[in-house]
Amino acid sequence: MKKILFSFAAMALLTGCMATGSGGVASRAASSPAITLPPMKTFSGQVLERVRTSNADIARDFLDLSFRLESGRELDVFTRFEEPITVKVSGKAPASFQHDLGRLLGRLRNEAGIDIxxxxxxxxxxxxxxxxxxxIQRVLPQAACFVVPNITRLSEYPRAAQSPKTxxxxLQERRQMAIxxxxxxxxxxxxxxxxxxxxQALGPLNDLYRLPDSVFNDDxxxxxxxxxxxxxxxxxxAPExxxxxxxxxxxxxxxRILARLNPAGQRSPLHPLPDTPRPWIEATQxxxxxxxxxxxxxxxxRKALAIAESAGWTDHRRAFSHYALGRLxxxxxxxxxxxxxxxxxNFYTRSPNTQLHAAHVAAQLAAYAISEGNGEEALLQxxxxxxxxxxxxxxxxxxxxxxxxxxxxxxxxxxTEAQAVRLDSLGxxxxxxxSDQAVHARLREIAALSPLKRSNGQL
Incomplete structure (x- = not known):
């Protein structure tokens, strides 16, 4: 399984040449004095949100995640590791990598109950x-990262990819994975x-667009x-x-498993979203x-949005179709x-499960407000x-x-407030x-939205 390179949500949130309501088109980035960047910030504590999905809906999701691949191929049997599970890092990795890996393994032990x-x-x-x-791109040009069974090194992949072992x-059980x-x-x-x-090395191999609050979603x-x-x-x-x-x-x-692990889900209302049709998936991809x-x-x-509208969707998939068209x-x-x-x-703000989605759109709406000189609206957004x-x-x-x-x-x-907030953003x-270059480019891109910078001759 692989994470696709240049996936839409990973693309830049803004475009440098955005049409504006008060100053025409910003044709080049605003110049700005050099800013010395502070040390990198990293996340530490994890604020957990409760699962709002009913257990009946989770059971359906679990089966579709576990017995199908992203390609649509069906899996005959359930597979997982037998615990305990060991993880090893091969190659040179920065300190932030080990920090994030340590936090992830801790969460898997504490929240998922996995002996890892x-x-x-x-x-x-x-x-x-x-x-x-x-x-990575030499072996999988469209992948940002990927996981493969039954190998340990990248040099093994080209030949192994043509064999049944991967x-x-x-697969009948999981013994060895390479990420x-x-x-x-x-x-x-x-x-x-x-x-x-x-x-995915540990669990589900599929992604479902219908899941609003999950990494197992290709959006x-x-x-x-x-x-x-x-x-x-x-x-x-689960031992069962x-x-x-x-x-x-x-x-x-x-x-029975879900009743034990998620008792609140026994009382949650059902919200069974319809399956996502293959034509919408293909159009979106x-x-x-x-x-x-x-x-x-x-x-x-446009085809994806037409399918969503024709199906009568009002969930996050309809919203994502609009968001994609807005970006394009x-x-x-x-x-x-x-x-x-x-x-x-409008669609994203209807559910507490899509606040993060709404945050991405809010960045776009704030950018438009700034381009029109409306600072109050940008703060509200x-x-x-x-x-x-x-x-x-x-x-x-x-x-x-x-x-x-x-x-x-x-x-x-x-x-004064602006400078303090800008400094906070840099870590x-x-x-x-x-990179420092990429951070400065984002600063210039966002500064280019402002009519104040244009009127001061900074374009």
Missing amino acids: RQVADGPAGITINAVTRSE DWVL FVPVDSPPQETRDCLHEELA NIHTVLTSYDMLILRTYY LRNGMRRDQVAARLP TALGPGTAPAQRLSAA TQSMNAELALAHFRAAQ TSPYLAVAARHENGALLSTLLMLRAEALDLLNRP WARYGIG
Whole structure:
């Protein structure tokens, strides 16, 4: 299984040449004096949110996650590791990598109840290979990171990929997994890969677009394992389940398992969302995946929205269709893009499970407000979502929201506050965005939105 490179949620939140209501089109980034960046910030404590899904809905999700691949191929039997599970890191990794891995393994032990620990050397059930992005792309050009059964090193992959040993459908139990993550990416991207690929090495191999609060969703909005995900993994390693079980056997045991692990889910109302049709999935992947011409992207995004509308969806998938169209049209038609962003926000704000989704849209709406010189509106858009971005440990989003707020405060002639907020954004930007050059580029991009900077001759 793999995380696709340049997935839509990982793309830049803003475009540097955004049409504006008061100053035409910003054709180049604003210049700004050099800013010395503070040390990188990292996340520490985890604020857990309760699982709001009913156990009956979780049981259905668990079966679809566990007995099907993303390609749609069915799996005949249930597979997992037999505990205890050992994890080893191969290659040179920065300190932030080990910090994030240690936190993740701790959460897996405490929240998912999995007996998993890191070892320094010797054989291990899971080998995490710290490699470069280019090394990954040489073997899988569209992947940001991936996990493969029954190998340990990247050099084994090209030949093994052609053999039955790496075929997930033929797997009967999990004994050995290799994960490949890029350690020359921004620290947050590397961490995101750790969460997604380690979760799939341990548990579900499928992703479902219908899940609003899960890493097991190809929209890539959630990039850190959620409480829902930890419940899925805890269920995966329940003593009632074992390798080789068929779907009907697992289904028969799930109600009792979930009643024990998630008693609140027995009382939660059912919200069974319809399955996501393959044409919508394919249209969305065409619109947002790599290697697609702009005209094809736009056509595919329009098709996805038409399918969502025809199906009568009012959930996060309908919102995501609007969000995608907003992103793809904003450099061509600002007013149309704004209408799509507002439509997306209308759907996202209907559910407590899609606050993080709403935070991404809020960044876009705040950017439009700044481009129109409306600092008050930009502050209103960003205020509710700073805590949301922090709670979900999204440093890239948090830093962007703070940078937008700094520009809004400048528009309102509150320069001291603006400078403090901008400085606060930079430590998170070093974690979420990466290199000093990339952080400065994001600062310039957001500054370019402001008519105040244009009127001061900074463009």
